[in-house]
Amino acid sequence: MNINNYALNKFRYINEHNTSASYGLAADEFLMEYHQQGVELSNAGASVSLVSNKFPATLRLYNYQDYAVLAGRFQDINAEIDIEACKENGFQFGRRLTGGGAILMGSGQLGICFATSSKSFEWENIRELYTKFSDPVIKALGLLGIEAKFRSKNDLEVEGKKIAGLGVHVDAAGAIQFHTSLLVDLDIAQMLKVLKIPIQKYADKKKVSSIEQRITTISKELGREVTLEEVTEVVKHCFAEALGTEFTTQEFSLEETQKINQLEQERYLTEDWLFQRSPQSDMTGMSLKKTPAGLIRTYIGLKGEIIKSVLITGDFFEQAEIFNKIESELKWASMDKENISNTVNKVFESNEYDALKFGLVPAVITECIWLAAQRAMAAERYTYKGSCYYPKVEKETKILEVK
Secondary structure (H helix, E strand, O other), rough: OOOOHHHHHEEEEEEEEOOHHHHHHHHHHHHHHHHHOOOOEEOOOOEEEEEEOOOOEEEEEEEEOEEEEEOOOOHHHHEEEHHHHHHHHHHEEEEEEOOOOOOOOEEEEEEEEEEEHHHHOOOOOHHHHHHHHHHHHHHHHHHHOOOEEOOOOOEEEEOOOOEEEEEEEEEOOOOEEEEEEOOOOOOHHHHHHHEEEOOOOOOOHHHHHHOOEEEOHHHHHOOOOOOOOHHHHOOOOOHHHOOOOOEEEEOOEEEHHHEEEHHHHHHHOHHHHHHHOOOOOOOOEEEEEEEEEEEEEEEEEEEEOEEEEEEEOOOOOOHHHHHHHHHHHHHHHHHOHHHHHHHHHHHHHOOOOOHHHHHOOHHHHHHHHHHHHHHHHHHHHEEEEEEEOOEEEEEOOOOOEOO
16 A cells, blocks of 8 residues: 655645534545545656645544434444434434444544545555554554554454444545544443443443443543543644645635535435335344354345345445345345355355455355344244134244354
């Protein structure tokens, strides 16, 4: 990945406070549109020419209003976020453009968005973007006195505890968005009000204790109250140093703000966007499986012994293309395990993305789908009630966890 050419140009810097959920997400997507043309390297790769006088990259550091609850791009929002609890507590909720899990954002969490164009430098795969763009965050934590490292999936951790979540999205035009939610502080009790974490059967104190064993914050690691402003300045400095550039502060113009507001209305405030990965009402089977690629929730709907629809959701990142293809190929296919296995294997073999190195084994995906189908079949319980020709069907939705 060649980023040294960036040194020939200054980057744009934006700092914002207390944004709404929809505005914060729309602003980050707008920056991708801003960089879709971006900058282009000469054939020799030694010089950079600006296109439309745009900055070659933008760093946006910001925080949300207390509180914004954000689901990952490919999650079933109703399975991850308690929507009613959000409304009762006055929390906003939304869906990110990047993958990953549901998070709580507010005044104690620093949002980091680095946006640029693929034309600006060389890179081979998404994982390289994670490594390269998380390096300035790791160095910033180091300057603060915290030794952090990149965890294989998408987190930065300190002695096994998560301190930041990462996300990357590259759009069809080659614009890149690198996301980080950096935990300067965190009110776990507030988080537990709205996130459906699989420890809800425990008492409140045990819930908090369980989360504290997995998550840490900058303030906790340093043993003092650390301000968002302090962390912001260190992060900005480390991005400039790591990428060999300087920043020019240029806040959103009135015209840009109007475009962001339009994007809010057209995408981030619409039910089509918010609930896009929600299972259909006739999906009566569901299985759960934790994999190295993330938690996979598989929903299925049947019509007799025919697969009517399949939906694969979760806190994964790059695997969406594979899952979308599997869903499409299985629609109206026979509910036969061998047939499901053949279809899944065919998709894996034809896909250019190397899913296996992230722990996605075809046999595991097959098992998730098959067990969801079995659960759907179990939910179709025929009785002698109703017409003698058309017995009444009693349905119940079950959840089956794949071991």
